[in-house]
Amino acid sequence: IAGITQAPTSQILAAGRRMTLRCTQDMRHNAMYWYRQDLGLGLRLIHYSNTAGTTGKGEVPDGYSVSRANTDDFPLTLASAVPSQTSVYFCASSVSSGSPSTGELFFGEGSRLTVL
Amino acid sequence: GQNIDQPTEMTATEGAIVQINCTYQTSGFNGLFWYQQHAGEAPTFLSYNVLDGLEEKGRFSSFLSRSKGYSYLLLKELQMKDSASYLCALMDSNYQLIWGAGTKLIIKP
Numbered sequence: 001i002a003g004i005t006q007a008p009t010s011q012i013l014a015a016g017r018r019m020t021l022r023c024t025q026d027m028r029h030n031a032m033y034w035y036r037q038d039l040g041l042g043l044r045l046i047h048y049s050n051t052a053g054t055t056g057k058g059e060v061p062d063g064y065s066v067s068r069a070n071t072d073d074f075p076l077t078l079a080s081a082v083p084s085q086t087s088v089y090f091c092a093s094s095v096s097s098g099s100p101s102t103g104e105l106f107f108g109e110g111s112r113l114t115v116l
Numbered sequence: 117g118q119n120i121d122q123p124t125e126m127t128a129t130e131g132a133i134v135q136i137n138c139t140y141q142t143s144g145f146n147g148l149f150w151y152q153q154h155a156g157e158a159p160t161f162l163s164y165n166v167l168d169g170l171e172e173k174g175r176f177s178s179f180l181s182r183s184k185g186y187s188y189l190l191l192k193e194l195q196m197k198d199s200a201s202y203l204c205a206l207m208d209s210n211y212q213l214i215w216g217a218g219t220k221l222i223i224k225p
Contacts, residue, residue, distance in 0.1 A: 042218065058212075090158060100147050100207065102212075103205070103211075104149075105151075105161065105213070107160070109158050110157075110158055
């Protein structure tokens, strides 16, 4: 089934542990994004990648890192998790960047992360 | 900077019409997007406006007035499955999306 796959769907993590959220798309989209969604707040962009081999910082990048070794995969890593990183994380992709078509995002089903 | 406002929650009756408003302030504008998000699920794209006016797509329509910094999403012939959060998002001058907090729409029989 075409689309975006995220893993894990849910995880409870001890503070200080390292965690990688995986994201894979099979639509050959150039641009990919990581958002976090918290109650009462809009989606906030963590990191993005306009094309394979490039990444950029979003609105809330601190404590997170990403890589884009190929078109399909865009993992998000929390080097040392803290409780404030408890959130629902969404990976998304778009056909391209730098144009209005960027706004039509395709989202994964989300990863619910709890940091204790 | 940018700012987006939309109501936190609205209630409507099955079969009726509801209008969800979104106001924004921005120094750069490349479009206004609406997404639907059912509880516990991912957002899905509904509509996109870059020029003033009304865009109709089945039971859903979206309106934009750039001079007023205002958009609305109009849902007609409401169905129970329309119960969801509706997210307004502004595309800024760097083609990045800035998201509102979302409007939770509750449909009652």
